[in-house]
Structure formats: C-alpha cells, structure tokens
Amino acid sequence: MTKKLFLLDAMALIYRAYYALIRSPRITTTGRNTNAQFGFTNTLFDLINKEKPTHLAVCFDTHAPTERHTDFSDYKANRQEAPEDLLASIPDIQRIIRGFNIPCVELDGYEADDVIGTLAWQAADAGYEVYMVTPDKDYGQLLIHPHVYIYRPPYMGSKEEILDAKKVCEKWDIARVEQVVDILGLMGDAVDNIPGIAGVGEKTAAKLLKEYDTLENVLENADNIKGALGEKVRKGKESAIISKKLATIITNVPVQFHEENFMLKEWNSKELIDVFTELEFKTLGKRILGETFNAFQSAPAGVQTDLFGNVVESAAPAPKAEVEEAAATGFQADKNINNTLHSYSLLDTPEKIKEFITVALQQTEICFDTETTNIDANEAQLVGLSFSFSPHEAYYIPCPANQQQTKAILALLNELFSQPQITWIGQNLKYDLLVLKWYNVELKGALYDTMLAHYVVEPEGRRSMDLLSAQYLGYEPVHIEELIGKKGKNQGNMRDVEIERVKDYAAEDADITLQLKQALHPLLKEKDVEKVFYEVENPLVKVLTDMEFEGITVDVDFLREYSKELEREAKQFEQNVFTAAGVPFNLSSPKQLGEILFERLKIDPKAKKTKTGQYATGEDVLLKLAANNPIVSDILGYRELTKLRSTYVEALPQLLNSKTGRVHTSYAQAVAVTGRLSSNNPNLQNIPIRTDRGREIRKAFIPRDEKHTLVSADYSQIELRIVAAISGDPNMCEAFKLGKDIHTATAAKVFGIKDEEVTKEQRYRAKGVNFGIIYGQSAFGLADNLGISRSEAKEIIDNYKKEFSGITRYMDSTINFAKENGYVQTLMGRKRWLRDINSSNFTVRGFAERNAINSPIQGTAADMIKMAMIRIHAAMQKEKLRSKMLLQVHDELVFDALIEELDVLKPLILENMKAALPLPNEVPVEAELGVGQNWLEAH
Missing domain, CATH: 3.40.50.1010 (5'-nuclease)
Structure with a gap:
C-alpha cells in the first residue's frame, strides 16, 4: 500500500x-x-x-x-x-x-x-x-x-x-x-x-x-x-x-x-470530547466520535463513565444547594434529572386533573408545554400536556390516541385555559398555541415566550431549550433521542414509550422553561429591551398563530398549466442555446457551459476561473455578458424558468395541508438578527418579483371562495423614510413631507437639476445610490451595479454626500455610538450587539460598521410591520370581522377579505399601518393597498 x-x-x-x-x-x-x-x-x-x-x-x-x-x-x-x-x-x-x-x-x-x-x-x-x-x-x-x-x-x-x-x-x-x-x-x-x-x-x-x-x-x-x-x-x-x-x-x-x-494513531477521545463539549460542537462531535460522544453527552452528572458510556462508578446526587451554587458559577451543564431534586406528577385520571385545576386556578403564571406526534403543528396530534408553576415541580397529563378522549381532557382544562388573569409561559409558544387551536382551544391570558425573551436579549446565536438550560441553569435536560432514538423534537412514536419516562421528559420541559423565565426576566430590564419584548415580540405570537392556522388557498390547476408552459419555454431557450453553440450539451453543468462559452465560442477572452479550475458561470458573470451575447440571454432565461418550475411551481402543491388543502407557511420569529420575520414551507420571502415570469407565481395564491378576495397592503419606500427620519437630513425629510418621488428628488439634487428635468436613467442611478449608500456600497460597487465608470460613480456618491449631508452624519454618529456602547438600536429599542466594532482587523471591523448602519434601519422597519400586524389583528377582532390576515412578506401584508367587509377593512388596514410606529422629524409613513382575485392582481 x-x-x-x-x-x-x-x-x-x-x-x-x-x-x-x-x-x-x-x-x-x-x-x-x-x-x-x-x-x-x-x-x-x-x-x-x-x-x-x-x-x-x-x-x-x-x-x-x-x-x-x-x-x-x-x-x-x-x-x-x-x-x-x-x-x-x-x-x-x-x-x-x-x-x-x-x-x-x-x-x-x-x-x-x-x-x-x-x-x-x-x-x-x-x-x-x-x-x-x-x-x-x-x-x-x-x-x-x-x-x-x-x-x-x-x-x-x-x-x-x-x-x-x-x-x-x-x-x-x-x-x-x-x-x-x-x-x-x-x-x-x-x-x-x-x-x-x-x-x-x-x-x-x-x-x-x-x-x-x-x-x-x-x-x-x-x-x-x-x-x-x-x-x-x-x-x-x-x-x-x-x-x-x-x-x-x-x-x-x-x-x-x-x-x-x-503515523496516524488512535484518537484521544477524552481530549476531543472535552474540547468539542466546550465549543458546543454537538452535531460535529457525534459525526466524528459517534455514540462515544453521545454517551458522554447524555451521561448524568454524578455518574462516571468510560469512553464508551459504560457506568464505572456511581456517585450520590449532589445536595440541592451545591447544585444551585454550581449553576451560578458557570455554564457547564453539571445538573440533570438524576442529581437534582424534583417532583413530577402524573395526572392520568379525571379526578387528578380536577384536583390540579383547583390549585392551578390560584396561580397568576403557569408554564406549559405540549407533546405531540409531529414537528409540524398543523399536522400534529396531542400526546400530552405538561404544566409547572413552581421550580422543580411539574405535572404531566397524557392524551390518548383516541381523539374523543383527548377532547374530553381538554374540555376539563378549558376552565383553566380561559382565565384572562393567567400569564402563560412557554418556549416557542406559537407551536403549542397552534396545536391547541386545531382542538378549538385558545389561551385567553397573556403570553411570555422564553425563546423570544432570549431573542431580544441576545439576537444572534442559537436558542433551543437545551442550550438555554445549559447557559442559564447549568442543567442538561433529557434528550428526545433518549426516548425515541431519533433526532428532532417529537419525531418517532412517543405513544410507544413507557408513560413514566414520557412524564419525566415532558414535565422537565415545563419545569426548565419556568426556571428559564426566572433567569431571563431580569435581563430584559438589564439590557433595556423590555419595550420591544412586551410591545412587539410577545403580542405577535397570537397573531402569527392565527395566520399560520388559516393558511392560504393555492390554485393547483393554474400551477399545473404554468409548469407545462415553463417547460415548453425552457426547452425553446435550450434549443436556442444549442443552435448558437453548434452542439448539444448539459446546460446544467457549469464545466460544460464554461467550455462552450469561453473555449468554443470565445465570448470573453478575459474569462475568469474558479478555484476548482472551471470557468466562472454564475449569474453575476453571465449578466455582464448578456447584452452583447444572445446565447447568454437564452442561458439566463433557461435557468430562470427551470428554477421557478422546480422550486415553486412543482413544489407548492406538495405542501398542501392534508386537513385543509391549503398551504400553511411557518413564520420564524427569532431567527433574523434585524428583527425581520422569515418563513419556510414554503419560504414566501423568496418568491421572485423582479421578473415577469417570477411574478406570475403569485397568481397561484387565491381567495378561499367566491365570497372572498385578496387584499395586499404594502409600505411605501419604508426603509428610505426611516433613513430620513432617524438621520434628520433636511433634504430627504422635505422630499417625503412634500410627497415627492424620493428617487426623482434625489436625482435632482445629485445632478443639480429641476425635478421635471430628471431623466429615467438619472432616476435609476439615484435609486441605486439611495439604496446602496446606506448599505456601505463603495464607488466600485455602485459602478458595477449601474454599469458606469468608477469615476462617474464616485462623483455621484460625492454629490450625494454633499446634498444629503445628514445621511453621512448619521452613518458616522451611529458607528461612533456603537464603538462606545457596543450596540445599536431601533426606534423601539431593539438592540444589536456588535462585538467586533472595535476590532483591529479592518475587514471584521468594516463588517460590524456596516451592520451598525443597517440594523437600526432594517430593525425599525421590522418593528413597524410587526406592530402594524398586532394593531390590525386587534382591530379586526374588535370589529368582529370574518376576514383574515394570511401572509407577511417583507413590507407587505396579505388578507383573505370577505367582499362585504371591504369598505370597513381597507381603511382599517391603512390607518393601522400608518399609525403603527410614528417616525421622528415628521416624516410621514405611507402604505398602498390593492384588491384582486389573486395575489399578483392585488399587489
């Protein structure tokens, strides 16, 4: 060898x-x-x-x-x-x-x-x-x-x-x-x-x-x-x-x-386990060390194991005071269910449940959690519910597979759920609320989501209950794979697991989440983020629950026909490419495409190669060549149509809910550090709108029946309005106050002409600099984006900074604030911590400085639309409207509107969007509204 x-x-x-x-x-x-x-x-x-x-x-x-x-x-x-x-x-x-x-x-x-x-x-x-x-x-x-x-x-x-x-x-x-x-x-x-x-x-x-x-x-x-x-x-x-x-x-x-x-030798698994645990490389640790790492991770503190997880010596559980002291001194998860005093009760009879309800009704805060059969709340069935209102004490109510029996249990609990004075605590409460909503159960009281509390305290990083428990409590909860042998919460069949083990797992979740609330709550005040938590994030949970529950109707017949149309057009593009190339090849192969374009056809003698030695054929490369090379335009057309077809047109029908026949997107509230919502299954934020073919996909989203129509409401140039407001730049503020088109007004200032003299090309360039300058775009970037020389781009930027000097002052003052305080914040007080803002490395520091400028703008826009959603949702409930808010995409809201309610609904939406978060310096907030028989028509 x-x-x-x-x-x-x-x-x-x-x-x-x-x-x-x-x-x-x-x-x-x-x-x-x-x-x-x-x-x-x-x-x-x-x-x-x-x-x-x-x-x-x-x-x-x-x-x-x-x-x-x-x-x-x-x-x-x-x-x-x-x-x-x-x-x-x-x-x-x-x-x-x-x-x-x-x-x-x-x-x-x-x-x-x-x-x-x-x-x-x-x-x-x-x-x-x-x-x-x-x-x-x-x-x-x-x-x-x-x-x-x-x-x-x-x-x-x-x-x-x-x-x-x-x-x-x-x-x-x-x-x-x-x-x-x-x-x-x-x-x-x-x-x-x-x-x-x-x-x-x-x-x-x-x-x-x-x-x-x-x-x-x-x-x-x-x-x-x-x-x-x-x-x-x-x-x-x-x-x-x-x-x-x-x-x-x-x-x-x-x-x-x-x-x-x-020579390669046997690994020192103990050393690797120690460092991987310290660095929180759970997945990577398992990938490298397999069950050796898993055994160590799941071994209870106080139990000594060998490298294969075998118990070699047992230790008596540590006294409660010692355990608590250990947790207070660091983040090592040295506590677990085996060495921590606890009392977890199984409530498996109506009598026990009623006795529990009597005690629970005397509480003002109750932590609860659901155990279910599916990670998709819209497809899940209840396996059980757990409750806690005192640390180290919790209760578990199992729910039988027989749904009628489960509904009978929920009927008993309804007296508790309907109490408005109780605050319900949970980790990722939206999931639990959505599961209960399918059983026609709603919690009337206020909510306190520990995941969201951590999100506003520390917007970056991960925030699973296991990680938060280790960080704030020094406690390692029971892992789901220990029960069902699989990864991921609620995968597998928990009904087959012995009830005592499920009880401990479920009750521990409620107990730990209650303790997390007690640990995180003081940090809201300490970090001064109470306002954004109580006025933005927490109230939004019920709004998103209702939106996800409703879902939206998808026109499957339209998608089926559109798929055929895209396939025909893609084949035509493909044939055009083969004819121009003089030979058929695999259009999806970057290697073959590069050889055809740059060796056979020689369309760019300066063609660059990637690190793998292949020619670069990414979209950015091809777009620059498309104007003078019809074959490249056909390649881009082929790529667009095949991606639209596979990613959206053929994928959307696969996402229809088995119970409703509608698509129920899931909104992630605690992912984007700026505060923006993201969505998945499907990802609505990524549905393309810049091309005609991409916009057509919106035609597939339709009202639920002939008595309804779709309403789309969209903020107008909201990020630029926020820039004007928080910078106080007089020229930009005046343009918005006078209702001018901001890009035309910018062009007039930059090029030193009257508004009516601005050409389409000048407006286009002003738009580029308006959006580019606040995201740290250089003259090089602007030149590349607009297809102009660097000297021309530099002149435009210099004129912009001169005419809109307030923007430059905002950028400088924001960076200085971040360097002094370590964070920036939105108008609502949402903070983003910038740990690299004073880095000696200019690449790292530059990235932090761009985030310092962007985050207050993007974050304020995120806060504004979230607050608008909360206000609109409350107003619709107050008016007892049957119309529903369905989607949130960027700065846009989509409603399934009962036609007979339009006259009430339309002004209600616009008024609450405009009033959601007033901007300083009297910069007006504007929103536009459209109505149609599909999303595209309404937009």
Missing part, C-alpha cells in the same frame, strides 16, 4: 475557515466565536475520512522573525492584524489536533511553508506520496519533486483539488514549476508584501519568462526589452532579486521526518 503523508498549513487553513463563516458566525452560548475551530475541524476530519492518509502533521508559523524579515524589513508589513476571535481559536485548534494524536510542527526562524517544504521532500525521497494541504499558490515551486502535490480542500461549495506540476504550470502559464519563484519575483505578492517589479503583473511576468526562461535572464536582457516594460525591468532589478529570494521556500530547515512520529 502506498504511504501517503499529508502536511497541513495550519494558519492558511485557520484563516480560510474563519472568513468562510464571517457573515454568519458560530457563536456559543457563552459568546465565543468558533468559526475557525469548526471549519478547521471539519477540514481535518473530512481529509482523514476521505483521503485515508497513513501519516499526517500540522505545521504552524511562530512569532519569531525569519531570515525574510531580516532581508526585507517590510516583509508581510501590510498584513492587517488577525481578528481577535481567530487568534483566540489557535489554542483550541491545537487541542483538537492533539486530540487526533497528530503532531504539530513549528520552528522559530522559519515559516510553516519552509517546514512543510523540507518535510515534503524528505518524505518523498523516502518513497511517500506527499500532499501539502494549503490554498497558498507559492507551494507550486515545491512540485519539482515528482511525488509531491498540492491538496486544496473543498471550500464554499467547491470540490477538493489536487495539483501536480503540470496543473501548476497551466495555472501560471509557465513551462516548469521551477519558474514559480521567478514569476513571483517579477510580479511580487501583495499578500506577503513582496514588491516584485512595479507595473509587472502575472501575464507580463509569464510572457517574459516564455522569452527568457528565468528571472536572472530577464534582468540580464533588460536592455533588450523595448519600451516602458524595459524601463520597468531596469528600475526594478534589485526589487526583483530580493523578491525572488523572499518567495523561495526553504527546503533545508533543521527538522527531520521520522515516519513513526507522523
């Missing part, structure tokens, strides 16, 4: 892992960013699992200076400081590497690539196939040895790539891999601040090497190189020589490849 050695460039992979998740960081319950740890561990495990190396090592840089720094003091001087979270990840990653029993190799005075180069050549001489795991292009020079390769792991959806000498030469357009250092000496390397020759890029360097073979020959023949290039080479001679030396990887580092030290 061939011996395979893999050498990992640690820091290159750590940086890559960290930045891959920069837009959606993994944050633990203790506030730790684990992007780098998670990504590196995934890469390492996948490599071991897939490539089956016999030997492996991870090589690190050290902080000690190297010979390169001595030769050239500016070596790597332009590198920005590493993000604090990335630096903090290194000890964890080294622990993980030790846990895999893999050696870490580093040596003062040398960089990781020097160590890797030396070990690679030593191992290759010893008969090994050596793979250097790195995204760094400089390693190509080491492939002079025939048994040494570069291994680029999968990244951002791309596949892994193995480079040999031939592929490296093709990438650089050189004849021999020895020329990698020559080309780097000529062109330099901006990443390492290697200067090269000023004005010489990659293509010019490759051209020079084709003619002169080596950098030294290029310099010797500088006088023979004509024109400006010759002058550049002559001036840059010394720079080129030092650059080649800086780029040359040292292969005689005083390290030695001893194969027994690098």
Whole structure:
C-alpha cells in the first residue's frame, strides 16, 4: 500500500475557515466565536475520512522573525492584524489536533511553508506520496519533486483539488514549476508584501519568462526589452532579486521526518470530547466520535463513565444547594434529572386533573408545554400536556390516541385555559398555541415566550431549550433521542414509550422553561429591551398563530398549466442555446457551459476561473455578458424558468395541508438578527418579483371562495423614510413631507437639476445610490451595479454626500455610538450587539460598521410591520370581522377579505399601518393597498 503523508498549513487553513463563516458566525452560548475551530475541524476530519492518509502533521508559523524579515524589513508589513476571535481559536485548534494524536510542527526562524517544504521532500525521497494541504499558490515551486502535490480542500461549495506540476504550470502559464519563484519575483505578492517589479503583473511576468526562461535572464536582457516594460525591468532589478529570494521556500530547515512520529494513531477521545463539549460542537462531535460522544453527552452528572458510556462508578446526587451554587458559577451543564431534586406528577385520571385545576386556578403564571406526534403543528396530534408553576415541580397529563378522549381532557382544562388573569409561559409558544387551536382551544391570558425573551436579549446565536438550560441553569435536560432514538423534537412514536419516562421528559420541559423565565426576566430590564419584548415580540405570537392556522388557498390547476408552459419555454431557450453553440450539451453543468462559452465560442477572452479550475458561470458573470451575447440571454432565461418550475411551481402543491388543502407557511420569529420575520414551507420571502415570469407565481395564491378576495397592503419606500427620519437630513425629510418621488428628488439634487428635468436613467442611478449608500456600497460597487465608470460613480456618491449631508452624519454618529456602547438600536429599542466594532482587523471591523448602519434601519422597519400586524389583528377582532390576515412578506401584508367587509377593512388596514410606529422629524409613513382575485392582481 502506498504511504501517503499529508502536511497541513495550519494558519492558511485557520484563516480560510474563519472568513468562510464571517457573515454568519458560530457563536456559543457563552459568546465565543468558533468559526475557525469548526471549519478547521471539519477540514481535518473530512481529509482523514476521505483521503485515508497513513501519516499526517500540522505545521504552524511562530512569532519569531525569519531570515525574510531580516532581508526585507517590510516583509508581510501590510498584513492587517488577525481578528481577535481567530487568534483566540489557535489554542483550541491545537487541542483538537492533539486530540487526533497528530503532531504539530513549528520552528522559530522559519515559516510553516519552509517546514512543510523540507518535510515534503524528505518524505518523498523516502518513497511517500506527499500532499501539502494549503490554498497558498507559492507551494507550486515545491512540485519539482515528482511525488509531491498540492491538496486544496473543498471550500464554499467547491470540490477538493489536487495539483501536480503540470496543473501548476497551466495555472501560471509557465513551462516548469521551477519558474514559480521567478514569476513571483517579477510580479511580487501583495499578500506577503513582496514588491516584485512595479507595473509587472502575472501575464507580463509569464510572457517574459516564455522569452527568457528565468528571472536572472530577464534582468540580464533588460536592455533588450523595448519600451516602458524595459524601463520597468531596469528600475526594478534589485526589487526583483530580493523578491525572488523572499518567495523561495526553504527546503533545508533543521527538522527531520521520522515516519513513526507522523503515523496516524488512535484518537484521544477524552481530549476531543472535552474540547468539542466546550465549543458546543454537538452535531460535529457525534459525526466524528459517534455514540462515544453521545454517551458522554447524555451521561448524568454524578455518574462516571468510560469512553464508551459504560457506568464505572456511581456517585450520590449532589445536595440541592451545591447544585444551585454550581449553576451560578458557570455554564457547564453539571445538573440533570438524576442529581437534582424534583417532583413530577402524573395526572392520568379525571379526578387528578380536577384536583390540579383547583390549585392551578390560584396561580397568576403557569408554564406549559405540549407533546405531540409531529414537528409540524398543523399536522400534529396531542400526546400530552405538561404544566409547572413552581421550580422543580411539574405535572404531566397524557392524551390518548383516541381523539374523543383527548377532547374530553381538554374540555376539563378549558376552565383553566380561559382565565384572562393567567400569564402563560412557554418556549416557542406559537407551536403549542397552534396545536391547541386545531382542538378549538385558545389561551385567553397573556403570553411570555422564553425563546423570544432570549431573542431580544441576545439576537444572534442559537436558542433551543437545551442550550438555554445549559447557559442559564447549568442543567442538561433529557434528550428526545433518549426516548425515541431519533433526532428532532417529537419525531418517532412517543405513544410507544413507557408513560413514566414520557412524564419525566415532558414535565422537565415545563419545569426548565419556568426556571428559564426566572433567569431571563431580569435581563430584559438589564439590557433595556423590555419595550420591544412586551410591545412587539410577545403580542405577535397570537397573531402569527392565527395566520399560520388559516393558511392560504393555492390554485393547483393554474400551477399545473404554468409548469407545462415553463417547460415548453425552457426547452425553446435550450434549443436556442444549442443552435448558437453548434452542439448539444448539459446546460446544467457549469464545466460544460464554461467550455462552450469561453473555449468554443470565445465570448470573453478575459474569462475568469474558479478555484476548482472551471470557468466562472454564475449569474453575476453571465449578466455582464448578456447584452452583447444572445446565447447568454437564452442561458439566463433557461435557468430562470427551470428554477421557478422546480422550486415553486412543482413544489407548492406538495405542501398542501392534508386537513385543509391549503398551504400553511411557518413564520420564524427569532431567527433574523434585524428583527425581520422569515418563513419556510414554503419560504414566501423568496418568491421572485423582479421578473415577469417570477411574478406570475403569485397568481397561484387565491381567495378561499367566491365570497372572498385578496387584499395586499404594502409600505411605501419604508426603509428610505426611516433613513430620513432617524438621520434628520433636511433634504430627504422635505422630499417625503412634500410627497415627492424620493428617487426623482434625489436625482435632482445629485445632478443639480429641476425635478421635471430628471431623466429615467438619472432616476435609476439615484435609486441605486439611495439604496446602496446606506448599505456601505463603495464607488466600485455602485459602478458595477449601474454599469458606469468608477469615476462617474464616485462623483455621484460625492454629490450625494454633499446634498444629503445628514445621511453621512448619521452613518458616522451611529458607528461612533456603537464603538462606545457596543450596540445599536431601533426606534423601539431593539438592540444589536456588535462585538467586533472595535476590532483591529479592518475587514471584521468594516463588517460590524456596516451592520451598525443597517440594523437600526432594517430593525425599525421590522418593528413597524410587526406592530402594524398586532394593531390590525386587534382591530379586526374588535370589529368582529370574518376576514383574515394570511401572509407577511417583507413590507407587505396579505388578507383573505370577505367582499362585504371591504369598505370597513381597507381603511382599517391603512390607518393601522400608518399609525403603527410614528417616525421622528415628521416624516410621514405611507402604505398602498390593492384588491384582486389573486395575489399578483392585488399587489
């Protein structure tokens, strides 16, 4: 068997892992960013699992200076400081590497690539196939040895790539891999601040090497190189020589490849379990360690197990005071049902239930939870209900499979549910309310959702009950898979589980949630987010419950015919493409498409390739080529139609509820950090509206019958109105007060003309800058977006900032506020914490600064429409209207309106939308309303 050695460039992979998740960081319950740890561990495990190396090592840089720094003091001087979270990840990653029993190799005075180069050549001489795991292009020079390769792991959806000498030469357009250092000496390397020759890029360097073979020959023949290039080479001679030396990887580092030290060994599972638990890598831990990790995770505190989960020694349960003290000092979940005093009662007779109700009626706060047969509340049946109103005490009422018997139990409980003075506490209460609604049961009292309390306290990160319990109570609840052997709440058949075990599991949920309420409640005041919790998030739960319960009717016949129409048109686009290409091919294959467009048809001589070596054929690339290439327009048309057909037209009928025949989307209230609602099954937020074909899908959403019609109400340019209001910019505020078209008014100011003189093109550009500037768009981004020159884009932005100086002041003051306070907030006091706002790394800090500007705008818009929904829902109930609010999509609300109620409903909707959240500086809020026999017609 061939011996395979893999050498990992640690820091290159750590940086890559960290930045891959920069837009959606993994944050633990203790506030730790684990992007780098998670990504590196995934890469390492996948490599071991897939490539089956016999030997492996991870090589690190050290902080000690190297010979390169001595030769050239500016070596790597332009590198920005590493993000604090990335630096903090290194000890964890080294622990993980030790846990895999893999050696870490580093040596003062040398960089990781020097160590890797030396070990690679030593191992290759010893008969090994050596793979250097790195995204760094400089390693190509080491492939002079025939048994040494570069291994680029999968990244951002791309596949892994193995480079040999031939592929490296093709990438650089050189004849021999020895020329990698020559080309780097000529062109330099901006990443390492290697200067090269000023004005010489990659293509010019490759051209020079084709003619002169080596950098030294290029310099010797500088006088023979004509024109400006010759002058550049002559001036840059010394720079080129030092650059080649800086780029040359040292292969005689005083390290030695001893194969027994690098051989893969049995993992240290205990070390891995410890670090994975600390980093909250539950899924990844199970993926790597299997049941070993599960056994450790589920083993009760006070019970010692071996690495396979077998109990080796039992300990007496800790006294209650000690357990509580331990929970108060940290986040480790050292408490559980086996070592914590509790009293969970089974109420399995009418007499016991009535006795419980008598006590419960004396309470002002009751925590409750449902156990069901399905994670979809609209399809679920009750298995049981649990209640708690004192910590460590709870009650469980089982509900039989016989639905009539369950309804009889609910009838007994109705006296309790109908009490308006009781506040009902729960975790993700919308699910429980929706389940009960299918049994015609409603809770009359106020609600307190612990998931939403945590959401406003800490909008980022995860918030399952298990995680919150560990963080705030130091308690690990019983896991559902312990009962039914599957992942996911309420999957499997809980009715087959012994009733005592279900009782403990269900009652514990209610008990823990009650304790979470007590832990989270003081934080609402401490973080000053009580207003947004009590006036926005909590009241919205019942509104969303009613909306999800109603669902919306879908015209399946229309979708069936539309699917056929899209299929016919897609085939026509496909045929057009084949005719233009002169050959049929797989249009869904990026590889084949790239070869057709850029090799066969040569439509773009500057076509770029992805990291996998394929031509880039993404939508952004094709859109730029479409204007002058009909084949590209046909490709985009084909893609649009096939995506619409598969994602929406054919998928929607599959989502019809078995009981109602309607589509019931589920709204996620505690996901988006800005406060926006998101939806799934189906995701209504993503239904396309920018193209005619995409908008047609809205025709499929129709009223429930001929007595109803759809009403759509939409806020008008709400985010720009919010920008004007919170910035107080006089020009923008005035435009809205006078009822002007904001983009026309902006164009008039930016271009220094009268409103009536503004052209369609100028309005389009003003619209681009209006929306772009508040999201941190640069002149480069605006130029790319509008298809204009950078100088023109810069001029537009400069004029915009001059005419709307209040916007610039808002952006600057908001960033300064965030730097001083660590957060920004909406008009309702919704906060977003920006932990990286003072980062020394400008990439990370810039991302936080953009969020600082965006979040108050997007968050205020989110608060406004949520408050409008609450007001409209209450007003409709007060008027006893039979019309229903069905959907919320971005800034739009959709209603199933009884035609005879339209005269009352329409002004009611508009008045409550406009009055939901008045804006400062007297900026008016406007909404528009339409009526139709389908969503498109109403919109």
